[in-house]
Amino acid sequence: MTLLGEHPSTLVVVPRTERSSRRPDGSGTPRSVDKSRTRRALLDGALDLLADRTLDNLGIREVTRAAGVSPAAFYRHFERIDDLGLVLVEEAFATLRSLMRDARDDVNEADDMIKRSVAALVRHVHDHRDHYRFIAREQYSPVISVRLAIRREIRLFATELATDLARLPIVNTWPTEDLVMLADMIVGLMVDTSKRLLDVIEEAPDREPEVIRDTERRLRYLTNGAVAWKPRPRS
Amino acid sequence: MTLLGEHPSTLVVVPRTERSSRRPDGSGTPRSVDKSRTRRALLDGALDLLADRTLDNLGIREVTRAAGVSPAAFYRHFERIDDLGLVLVEEAFATLRSLMRDARDDVNEADDMIKRSVAALVRHVHDHRDHYRFIAREQYSPVISVRLAIRREIRLFATELATDLARLPIVNTWPTEDLVMLADMIVGLMVDTSKRLLDVIEEAPDREPEVIRDTERRLRYLTNGAVAWKPRPRS
DNA sequence: TACTGTGGTGAACAGTTGTTCACTCACTTC
DNA sequence: GAAGTGAGTGAACAACTGTTCACCACAGTA
Numbered sequence: 001m002t003l004l005g006e007h008p009s010t011l012v013v014v015p016r017t018e019r020s021s022r023r024p025d026g027s028g029t030p031r032s033v034d035k036s037r038t039r040r041a042l043l044d045g046a047l048d049l050l051a052d053r054t055l056d057n058l059g060i061r062e063v064t065r066a067a068g069v070s071p072a073a074f075y076r077h078f079e080r081i082d083d084l085g086l087v088l089v090e091e092a093f094a095t096l097r098s099l100m101r102d103a104r105d106d107v108n109e110a111d112d113m114i115k116r117s118v119a120a121l122v123r124h125v126h127d128h129r130d131h132y133r134f135i136a137r138e139q140y141s142p143v144i145s146v147r148l149a150i151r152r153e154i155r156l157f158a159t160e161l162a163t164d165l166a167r168l169p170i171v172n173t174w175p176t177e178d179l180v181m182l183a184d185m186i187v188g189l190m191v192d193t194s195k196r197l198l199d200v201i202e203e204a205p206d207r208e209p210e211v212i213r214d215t216e217r218r219l220r221y222l223t224n225g226a227v228a229w230k231p232r233p234r235s
Numbered sequence: 236m237t238l239l240g241e242h243p244s245t246l247v248v249v250p251r252t253e254r255s256s257r258r259p260d261g262s263g264t265p266r267s268v269d270k271s272r273t274r275r276a277l278l279d280g281a282l283d284l285l286a287d288r289t290l291d292n293l294g295i296r297e298v299t300r301a302a303g304v305s306p307a308a309f310y311r312h313f314e315r316i317d318d319l320g321l322v323l324v325e326e327a328f329a330t331l332r333s334l335m336r337d338a339r340d341d342v343n344e345a346d347d348m349i350k351r352s353v354a355a356l357v358r359h360v361h362d363h364r365d366h367y368r369f370i371a372r373e374q375y376s377p378v379i380s381v382r383l384a385i386r387r388e389i390r391l392f393a394t395e396l397a398t399d400l401a402r403l404p405i406v407n408t409w410p411t412e413d414l415v416m417l418a419d420m421i422v423g424l425m426v427d428t429s430k431r432l433l434d435v436i437e438e439a440p441d442r443e444p445e446v447i448r449d450t451e452r453r454l455r456y457l458t459n460g461a462v463a464w465k466p467r468p469r470s
Numbered sequence: 471t472a473c474t475g476t477g478g479t480g481a482a483c484a485g486t487t488g489t490t491c492a493c494t495c496a497c498t499t500c
Numbered sequence: 501g502a503a504g505t506g507a508g509t510g511a512a513c514a515a516c517t518g519t520t521c522a523c524c525a526c527a528g529t530a
Contacts, residue, residue: 225460
């Protein structure tokens with residue numbers, strides 16, 4: 001790979017009208033659509049590269065190359081690579097939230113709930129590998145803004161789960177402090193499970209049921225623990 | 236910083252005898268000592284850089300510069316940067332193991348045990364920040380060999396803890412499968428706690444007691460959970 | 471004493487990086 | 501229809517990268 005022809009679409013100078021698709025009425029693609037299209041291409045290209053790379057190590061040139069766009073184009077959309085990272089965090093947590101929404105709609109009865117929850121997680125990790133890997137990997141990123149954003153989102157996520165838990169019979173008398181603790185441990189288990197799933201999906205798919213079974217047991221251990229727990233008296 | 240004078244010690248050509256320290260008897264430093272000295276300098280320099288960098292993004296030139304040595308010298312000790320990473324994994328887990336040894340010697344009575352264990356962890360994280368941060372950050376490194384090594388070590392660590400747990404009264408009738416599960420969750424809590432501690436140490440030292448208290452509560456929740464747990468019948 | 475092995479050197483290499491620049495030209499607005 | 505806006509371009513920049521190379525100085529050995 002040489003400097004020339006770094007991004008395929010520029011090997012030959014292609015007039016804009018040939019590059020952008022046309023609307024049914026035959027008029028040109030609106031500017032705003034064009035803009036958000038390359039923005040998406042940059043985000044998608046970046047997420048793709050991040051499958052085996054760290055955000056810390058993600059080059060602007062790489063990203064633009066993956067998006068089929070000139071290096072300078074990057075600066076029309078983001079100031080620094082960190083900003084792109086922050087958008088990815090947002091998007092990743094949006095899919096995580098959709099998981100919770102799905103799971104909430106899906107709940108039937110107590111014991112089944114654990115199996116269903118884990119199954120929902122497994123499905124989501126399969127469908128959104130890149131997002132889950134990104135969160136897992138960048139959770140302790142040296143890129144401070146991204147690390148902080150992820151932590152904030154996880155904390156938010158845990159408190160949301162806590163309010164959900166508050167409706168369950170055994171724990172509905174607990175002080176919020178204890179509820180948040182339990183929710184936090186459950187979220188921790190979820191994150192950890194998604195990491196294990198990602199490894200297993202890529203390296204030993206036949207061991208996936210094992211991970212699932214184990215996760216169910218852990219989740220059951222955590223929820224069972226509630227009956228033996230004496231909540232803090234004050235607060 | 237220019238290409239010239241990249242590593243300070245080579246700005247002027249210094250004859251070996253002036254560079255290396257002398258033994259009491261006045262003879263030159265033995266070769267083997269010299270060798271392991273620069274090796275250490277490379278490892279230390281690397282670990283230092285990894286405080287705000289990913290292994291994925293660690294340059295050979297950076298490392299040699301930090302070690303005060305010429306870039307070419309690197310290849311006398313490691314083939315690739317990954318190999319250096321693997322040595323760091325080994326060393327980091329050596330310190331982790333020493334934590335467990337200390338904690339084992341230190342145990343008195345049941346409830347105190349939790350406080351003591353957490354205190355020991357906190358002390359260790361303070362004393363070996365770089366090692367803990369390295370493990371935390373590279374646990375999901377895109378550098379495969381390092382990621383696998385860390386996972387293997389953590390698993391090993393959990394099984395060691397499981398055999399320790401087996402001596403405790405409540406759980407000593409459990410099948411190993413359940414013991415390992417509990418041990419795994421405890422190790423997970425430890426790793427997670429060390430991550431939180433690292434953040435707190437650098438960003439809000441006054442909130443450290445809060446993290447400690449919270450960790451103690453979680454550990455108590457996990458161990459209390461044992462009394463409510465019905466181990467798997469078969470196996 | 472002279473010989474040999476080897477850790478470390480500096481120079482050189484081609485390749486890649488982030489960032490800026492003047493420029494084009496399709497879309498939008500007037 | 502003319503003018504203005506701004507997303508995208510390609511070329512250029514200095515800086516840095518990993519890796520190889522012949523070479524050097526010295527510890528260990530014979």
